[in-house]
Amino acid sequence: MTDQVLRVISVGVGGRARSHLNALAALPEKFQSVGLVDVVEPAFHVARQITGLTDAACFGSLTEALAAIECDVVGVFTPGHLHTSYMEEAIAAGKHVVVEKPFTCDLAEAERVVDLADARGVKLVVTQNDRLFHPYPWLREAIAQRRYGALGAITMVHHNARGVPFNNGEPPMHLWHQASHQVDTLLSMVQLPPRRVRGVNVTPQHSAWHAEPHVCAIIEFDGPVVVSYTATSDAQAYEMYVRVECAQAALTVHGTSTNSTDCILRVTPRQPGNRYPRAEVFPFGASERHIHWAEIERSMWTAFWDHAVLGADDECSGRNNLPTMRVLDAILRSSQEGSVIDL
Ligand SMILES: NC(=O)c1ccc[n+]([C@@H]2O[C@H](COP(=O)([O-])OP(=O)(O)OC[C@H]3O[C@@H](n4cnc5c(N)ncnc54)[C@H](O)[C@@H]3O)[C@@H](O)[C@H]2O)c1
Structure with missing residues (x-):
């Protein structure tokens, strides 16, 4: 076993990045935070407390940070529409990359970044944590093992009463900010390549959002297996099914x-024959999902370390995330063209 400690510069450290900084701090045998980058000063306050870094390790640009500090990994935790340029800069400098979802807000950019990382011999991982929340791994395993026979169909309905539009990123909003998680989770359960997509990406009449908060899609796989997905980030009430x-x-x-x-x-x-079939019911609490957040962050970083240092595959690698990006892109094109998209 190697005992290599990967040195990480994190970019965009004022929000979601804090969970990643905490995960790094909890894995000192594998990671060391060495630099922080953000464009607003208050973003550094908590990040400095978590990492124990001083002003000297805080920078206004990745370019300055890379020039001043040795590192092995760049974590890109800025709003989604900024991911590509930071990933490209890090890869050009020969650094591994860990990026938040959405990988990018454009399929061609994602494909380009994956190829760049391969050409430069560095690893690239997208932190797709949604697929790791209970009960998705349980469902995924049940499907893989055919515990209940062959899979026929999955329906996912996800209404999020977010209240306000996403304050960052490019339109369409739900597609890149949430469907990027949920489509990834659906693909992780089906475990087959998606073949055909029909999609609608829309702002319903009642919504005041400036970019589409609502997505419907039908995704077909060999088998046939069919997935139907309806979700919004601008609902009046939360509900998931x-x-x-x-x-x-x-x-x-x-x-x-x-x-x-x-x-x-x-x-x-x-x-068969029972009009009112009996179910076994398994309630599971918020705590059961919530308590695992930190555990999930740590498991993602550990998988990334295994990927970067030991060469193990990572289910969330950039390349493994491309099918998700292709489905998202197909939903958009299908919606724009009113057509069925073959993948
Ligand atoms: N996986 C999850 O569970 C999860 C949850 C929330 C957010 N996210 C993702 O994490 C990323 C960040 O989300 P957030 O809610 O923290 O966003 P945010 O709007 O809070 O921004 C994060 C940080 O990026 C900084 N920033 C903005 N522009 C920058 C630039 N040009 N250069 C450097 N830093 C810049 C901001 O100042 C802020 O500190 C997004 O991609 C989002 O989709 C993932």
């Missing part, structure tokens, strides 16, 4: 408050 329909059972997940809500998982075995 996921239904996995297999040959021998329906598995459903339902939650009604916030993202880290109490949920109910129901397993309803196939009961």
Whole structure:
């Protein structure tokens, strides 16, 4: 076993990055935070407390940070529309990259960055944590093992009462900011290449958002397996529902408050002839989902370390994220053209 400690410069340290800085601090045998980059001074306050770094390690640009400090990894945690240029700068400097979702807000950019990383011999990982929240890994394993027979269909309905539009990034809003998570989670469960997409990316009449908060899509796979996805970030009330329909059972997940809500998982075995089939019900609490946040961050960084140092595959590598990007791009094109997109 190697005991290499990867030195990390983090860019965009005032929001979501704090979770990553905490994860790095919890893994001192694998990572060391060595630099912080942001464009507003207050962003550094908490980041300095978490990392123990001083003013001398804080910079207004990645260019300055790279010139002043040795590092192995650049973490890109800025708003999504800024990810590509920071990833390109880091890769050109020969650094591994860990980037928040959305990987990019454009498929061609994502493909270009993956190729650049390969050509430069550095690793690139997208922190797709949604797929790791309970019960998705459980559903994924049940599908992979055919515990309830062959998978036929998945339905995901996700209404988020976010209240305000995303304050950063490019339109369309829900597609890049949330569907980038949820489509990734759906693909992680189906575990087949997506073949065909129909999509609608829209601002419903009642919404005052300046960029589309609502996405509907149908994604077809070999089998056939079909996924239907309806989601918005501008709902009046939170509700999420996921239904996995297999040959021998329906598995459903339902939650009604916030993202880290109490949920109910129901397993309803196939009961031919029974008009009211009985289900086994497994409630699981917000705490069960929420308490795992820090654990999930640490597991993502550990997987990245294994990827960068030991050469292990990472399910969240940039290349492994391209199918998600292709589906998002296909939803957009399908919506714009009113057509069916073959992948
Ligand atoms: N995986 C998750 O669970 C999760 C949750 C929230 C956000 N995110 C993602 O994390 C990223 C950041 O989200 P956030 O909510 O922290 O955003 P944010 O708007 O709070 O911005 C994060 C930081 O980036 C800084 N910043 C802005 N422009 C910059 C620039 N040009 N150069 C350097 N720094 C700059 C801001 O000052 C801020 O400190 C986004 O891609 C978002 O989609 C992921």
